[in-house]
Amino acid sequence: MLKKLLANVGEYKKQSLLTPLYTFGEVLMDVIMPLIMAALIDQGIQKSNSGKILEFGGLLFVCAIFALFSGTLGARSAAKASAGFAKNLRHTLFERIQGFSFSNIDRFSGSSLITRMTTDVTNVQNAYQMIIRILVRSPLILIFSLIMTFYINRDLSLIYVVVVPILGIGLGIIVHFAHPIFMKVFRTYDRLNQVVNENLQGIRVVKAYVREDFEEKKFSDVSQTVYNNFSKAQTIVAFNMPLLQMAIYTCMLLLSWFGARFIVDDSSFSTGELVSMFNYTMQILMSLMMLSMTFVQLMTARSSAERITEVLDEESDLKNGANPLMSVSDGSVVFKDVCFSYQDDMDKLVLENINLSIQSGEVIGIVGGTGSSKSSLVQLIPRLYDVTQGQVLVGGNDVRDYDLETLRDQVGMVLQNNVLFSGTIYENLRWGNPQATDEEVQAAAKVAQADEFINEFPDGYNTMISEGGNNVSGGQKQRLTIARALLKKPKILILDDSTSAVDTKTDRAIRDGLEKEIPGTTTFIISQRISSIQDANRIIVLDDGKINGVGTHDELMGNNQIYQEVFNSQEKGFGEAHEE
Template sequence: MLKTLLANVGSYKKDTLLTPLFVSGEVVMDVIMPLIMAAMIDQGISKGDAGAIMKYGALLFVCGLFALFCGTMGARKAAVASAGFARNLRHNIFQRIQGFSFANIDRFSTSGLITRMTTDVTNVQNAFQMIIRMLVRSPLILIFSLTMVGFINARLILIYLAVIPFLAIGLAVVIHFAHPLFIRVFHTYDRLNNVVQENLQGIRVVKSFVREKHQEKQFGEVSETVYRDFTLAQRIVAFNMPLLQSAIYICMLLLSWVGAKLIVVDGSLTTGELVSMFNYTMQILMSLMMISMAFVQILIARTSADRIVEVFNEESKITNQKNPVMTVPDGSIQFKDVCFSYADDMNKLVLENINLDIKSGQVVGIIGGTGSSKSTLVQLIPRLYDVTHGSILVGGRDVREYDLETLRDQVSMVLQNNVLFSGTIKENLRWGNENATDEEIIAAAKIAQADPFVQEFPDKYDTMIAQGGTNVSGGQKQRLTIARALLKKPKILILDDSTNAVDTRTDQEIRAGLKEAIPGTTTLIISQRVTSIQDSDLIIVLDDGKIDGLGTHEELLENNQIYQEVYESQEKGFGEHVE
């Protein structure tokens, strides 16, 4: 885990290494200054020697300035290093997610990934800063101060050695009971983010069904769970403070009692040395407090680190082979005994024994009931998922032989739940081709029947689209996403039920425009409407992940029961509507 995380330090290694260096300089000064103060008391104040007081006072001033410089630089370098580390973590996690296949993304919830990139990274950042600063400073202070105490009077070191095991046991108990609670808290954070995300994305549905109180109750329950678990964890962690304060008071009392006896009885300790001992006591116990606080932060960050590393360790099975094919010759598609399972289990297949031979330039319609795996079938073509068994050929080559970017550039897909992004209409359409001219954008929009409504906007193609495309209708969004796909000028175009929100006439105009504008492109149209696919060169009828029928509209009307039933029900419904 540490190796994976530290690989993200990157260009901030210099700041990371300089932080302990400056911290060490600050520690040396902090340890030397009590000795100088002791000498000033014993040789200056006690003897009334003004020269000695000035000399040691000046030395204290210089040491204090140097300690301030080192402390300031150490804090600055630690802040830069930790912030840079967090920046690299977020960037690399995001980049990692971009390389995930659909199967990888299915393993993580959207809210879970968001929590990892925000709350979890912040926790790791805070722990990293404490490690390179506090966990360098505090142990050094502890070791050097104990050494100085032993140098002044070896017998007094026994006081600290008796207290340290007591503190160590207390800290171990805190970690043992608090860590499981922090794990539970961060899993609940995922649920909390999920509730918020769903509410904001579906706010129109929430309001239309008057479900605000239900959503408030759901949010309140999850929020209350976070509150209870986090409060309990913090109560356990708070046990550190009285434990440390007790140790400080015990040390101070014992030191005062034993030190006074050593001064009065045998004179083996001077007044200045006793004062320095009090300083060292505070340094030792404050260092223990800082170590304790650092361990608490590391305890919190440990859970976050595990969740972050889980993303880095997730390997995408959909990757390029060595020396991938960089050109897709045509849009022909072949399915050879294809089986697919989301669980990668041949006993849990959602597609079974699919065999197809689609010629380049053909228009293919796909129809079937809900859950018949129509979308799954077409998602295998651009390798959004990989087949569990069998093979898919595009342009005569197995899709696994192609460079992923090359393949997906030539297989343009309008998903069932496609989205628009924040930005102008023009910027959204250029997702299909970032170098597309204004003329190409308008031409694609005209084919997709999007140009008429775009021209009605005051800013036309410079109209801003709200996040998720909430300021355009479902039909308008579908037409814009079709135009976006057309700008790729693909060899294969897949429309996954992407005209279900437009009227029949517009649907017909879109299909006519596609036939005229991209005659050489293989087009796959998934639809629940027979009218949308009846003119196709080939129609595939799917039922429960298997091909139930294959042929033209006329052929299927003669020999396929499912197609007949769908056609008759839609014709009957249309007739009743007309009457």
């Protein structure tokens, strides 16, 4: 786990190495100053020697300035190193997620991945900063201060030998019990982010159904769970402070009692040395306090680091072969004995025994009831998922033999849930082809019947699309995504119920435009409307993940009951609407 995480330090290794060096200089001054103070008291103040007072006072001042300078440089380099480490880690995670298949993303959920890239990375960043600075400073202070106390008075130093191990054992027990609860907290954060994300994405539905109270309760329940778990963890962690205070007070009392007796009974032990022992005591115990705080941070970070490593360890289900094909010859598609399950389980198939042979340039309609796996079928073509059994061939080759980018670059896909991104209409459409000229973008928009409404906007093609495309209607969004797919000039075009929000006249105009603009492109049209697919070369009827029938509109009207029922129900509804 540590190796995977530390690989992201990258170009910030210099700052990461300099931080402990600066910290060492700071610690050295902190350890030396109590000795100088003891000499100042014993040789200067007690003997009223102004020369020694000035000498040791000046030396203290120089040490303090050097400690301040080293500490400032250490803090600065630690901040740069940790921020850079977090930046690289986020980039690695994001790049890793971009390579995931849909099934990989399904295993984590979008909200969980967001939490891991934000909250979890921040926790690891803070821990890294503490490791390279505090986790260097505190042990050095502890070790050097203990050495100095033994140098000053070995007998008094035995106090630390008893107190420090007890404190260490107590802190270990706190870590052991708090860590599992922190893991629960972060899993609940995933759920909290999911609730917020769903609410914001579906805010129009929430308001339309007046379900604000329900959503508030759902959020409150999850938020309360976070509070309960976090409070429980912090209650355990809170024992670290009284434990530390007990150690401090115990050391102070024992030092005061035995130190005073040593001064009275032993002329070799001076007042200045007792004062330095008090200083070292505070340094030792404060270093332990900082260590305990670091352990608390590391507990939180350990949970976050494990969750981040889960993403880094996740292998994409979809990979290129040893020598992937780098070109697609044509848009022919063949399904050979294809079975598919989202769980990769032959007992839970959503597609079963699919056999189809589609020639390049054909227009294929796909119809079927809800849950008949129409979308699942076409998602196998650009290899968004891999088949559980059988083969999908594109251009005469198994899709698994292609370079993924090459294959998907030749498949234009307009998904059922259309997505637009923040930016101008020009920028959104150029997702299909970043090098497309303004004229090419506008030509694609005309074929998709989008040019007219775009030009009605005050800024035309430079109109800003808000997050998620919320400032355009459903039909406008569909036409923009069709134009975006057309700019790819793909060999295969998949329209997954992508004209459901436009009227039949516009739907017809889009299909006519596609026929003229990309006549050699194999086109798959999934639709609930028979009128959208009845002119297709062939129509596939799916029922419960199986092919129920294949043929032209006239053929299916003569021999396929499901198709007839769909057609008749739509014709009846159309007739009744006209009678009214």
